[in-house]
Amino acid sequence: MRVIRNPRKLNRILERTSGNRKNIGLVPTMGALHLGHLSLIKQARRENNTVVVSIFVNPAQFGAGEDLKKYPRPLNRDLALCRAAGVDFVFLPNAKIIYPRGYSTFVNVEGLSNLLCGAARPGHFRGVATIVAKLLNIIGPSVLYLGQKDAQQAIIIKRMVEDLNFPVKVKIMPIVRQKDGLALSSRNVYLNKKQRFDALVLSKALSLAKSLFKAGVRDSSRIINRMRQLINRKKQAKIDYLAIVDLEKLEKIKKIDRNCLVALAVKFGNTRLIDNTVINYA
């Protein structure tokens, strides 16, 4: 496994290694790898000759007052995990080489970027789209692996790839959960014991939504109200949003009459957790 910090160097090596750039799988991460990331890496390993993992805590997607500085950076552990998973290249740039002096260009997926998480985090998805565009150009992968955990991010990146004609396939891998249901997230380490326990209510609320749908409830606001009641029993939980939305446009759906995404963001103390599930209508 090689660790490369310079974008041009990586681009040069990959062009040489892979000839026409086909058959490179890219897993973009901010490090602090967990089994969710590893499921992406394993899938990439199965499907490609060359696997690249990028590790970059991207300042452009953090807002003022967010956790850029304290975001976990267990680099040695991350590299060991990548090595064990058979990764070929870790791209490990610093912020100066990604956003040098005079940097001015941003990619924005309009509309989608202002909904759900975008409403609470202005500029967040602009930062995400921009760094992914850069990674696609530096690495030139044939397949880009993303996690369903960040559902809105996956939808926005798919839209960007299609809109800007990036010659890459996007694969979304399912959410990985702990046995008790908590979705894996690098931010889970911020939770204290009580918060960690209370956070189980998120996956429970999503299960409740699925159960209600199975029982025949189609009215979104009825489902959301029941979810809200459940979550609000935890006194520390502060709901940012609960939403049932269209899978492509992320627009709110009043009556469930097609496949849709049930998504939520809830704060426990300073830690904002997100989770989601897809309801298959058919």
Added chain:
Amino acid sequence: MRVIRNPRKLNRILERTSGNRKNIGLVPTMGALHLGHLSLIKQARRENNTVVVSIFVNPAQFGAGEDLKKYPRPLNRDLALCRAAGVDFVFLPNAKIIYPRGYSTFVNVEGLSNLLCGAARPGHFRGVATIVAKLLNIIGPSVLYLGQKDAQQAIIIKRMVEDLNFPVKVKIMPIVRQKDGLALSSRNVYLNKKQRFDALVLSKALSLAKSLFKAGVRDSSRIINRMRQLINRKKQAKIDYLAIVDLEKLEKIKKIDRNCLVALAVKFGNTRLIDNTVINYA
């Protein structure tokens, strides 16, 4: 020469043709080709195995009330010129396939896009950056050829290519002028006889700027005032801007103490013409 209208088809063919995508020269145009475009195509022909010319009147770079509808589209003539120049592929998409329903993604080079032409044409350079990003992804050229005539556009695209790590080299080719000095432009056909004659004042004003610099004048506002006096002798001429700016940041320079760009935009009737020259300080 093949004319291809479908982005995916072109991408597929070029990947097959050119192996690792090296050695493709791209000349992006809006058609209405003149000797300026042809100088780019010739250069591309000299330097690459495969030459692609795109012809697309890009709606995203036209503002409300601009000349999108009446922009000249002499397609058969354009194709004949490409064929004669030895072009391999003409990419000729329509607006629906470039901006399909639900299209949402835009590339913006902040700062630079609001100056000079961008001040009078909000959104123009966002449209330019976006279409060029798309063309780069569809075609995957090794060299992108642009004209110095659209100096701000060239600077913005260079910035975008560098910022977003597009693996392409940008080459800027010199302005081609008619014998009497008028810079070639597809919009020159809008000019009536009188306007065509008066428009000579633009290149004359740029020559004046160079002469004043050679005579030792370093004060930008003095040079600009003399240019303004010259242009204003033509009663139909309406100055949009006259500026002496930094070659990278496009910021106004008070005293010429480095290489700089002298740029102008002037309207004759409804026709807005631009022209520029570089002053080499050293």
